[in-house]
């Protein structure tokens with residue numbers, strides 16, 4: 001059985017990925033989010049607020065029967081407050097870092113401790129072009145995604161040094177028509193000079209639908225040649 005842990009499985013990209021993986025009888029998916037609307041015999045929901053670090057610290061990965069591979073997809077993320085530094089709410093800064101960067105670090109660490117065996121593993125971090133290019137009003141979001149990229153690069157060094165049977169990817173999924181984009185379009189222009197560009201993406205039909213993006217991401221999960229570059233993007237193949 002191939003096991004998957006997907007954070008943010010209730011909506012958007014995480015839900016589309018979960019539904020796609022559930023079409024294969026050999027997969028079992030644990031979906032981690034605060035809400036759930038998926039009901040399937042190969043699926044189990046784990047209700048966790050991933051911005052609450054005490055809860056995340058206590059989370060224990062379950063025992064897995066006959067595992068042939070174990071994949072952690074750190075997908076849950078929020079854009080957070082779209083405002084310039086100096087105007088941000090302290091608690092929102094902290095919860096965005098927690099969800100987008102600290103929780104993926106904790107889960108990766110715990111996954112490696114829990115399954116300290118030879119079973120093939122993949123850690124797939126859902127990053128963003130925003131971690132690679134600065135966008136005003138998104139300081140925290142950009143920093144968390146840049147942090148995910150660097151976390152992945154260091155992890156890759158460690159995997160190589162120890163010859164571990166583990167792969168790590170930090171994958172930018174492109175722009176997708178999800179609730180995150182709705183939040184972006186509602187931002188205040190005074191705090192976000194790029195707002196028109198994001199409104200145009202939606203108007204012009206430039207946002208990918210989550211299922212199409214999930215299909216591209218599935219190629220990175222199954223195709224060894226797409227796993228050679230740690231920092232990657234769906235644009236590498238689309």
Ligand SMILES: NC(=O)c1ccc[n+]([C@@H]2O[C@H](COP(=O)([O-])OP(=O)(O)OC[C@H]3O[C@@H](n4cnc5c(N)ncnc54)[C@H](OP(=O)(O)O)[C@@H]3O)[C@@H](O)[C@H]2O)c1
Nearest residue numbers: 008010011012013033034035050051076077175176178180
């Ligand atoms: N959409 C884009 O254009 C785009 C572009 C680049 C990168 N990304 C990245 O893609 C990933 C998925 O984004 P999306 O667009 O699919 O977002 P989305 O539709 O808003 O979905 C976010 C998911 O994260 C979960 N989540 C949010 N806060 C949580 C919390 N405190 N605890 C547990 N789960 C939480 C939500 O579940 P609950 O509300 O049920 O908890 C939901 O399932 C993110 O990492 C995002 O940064 C998206």
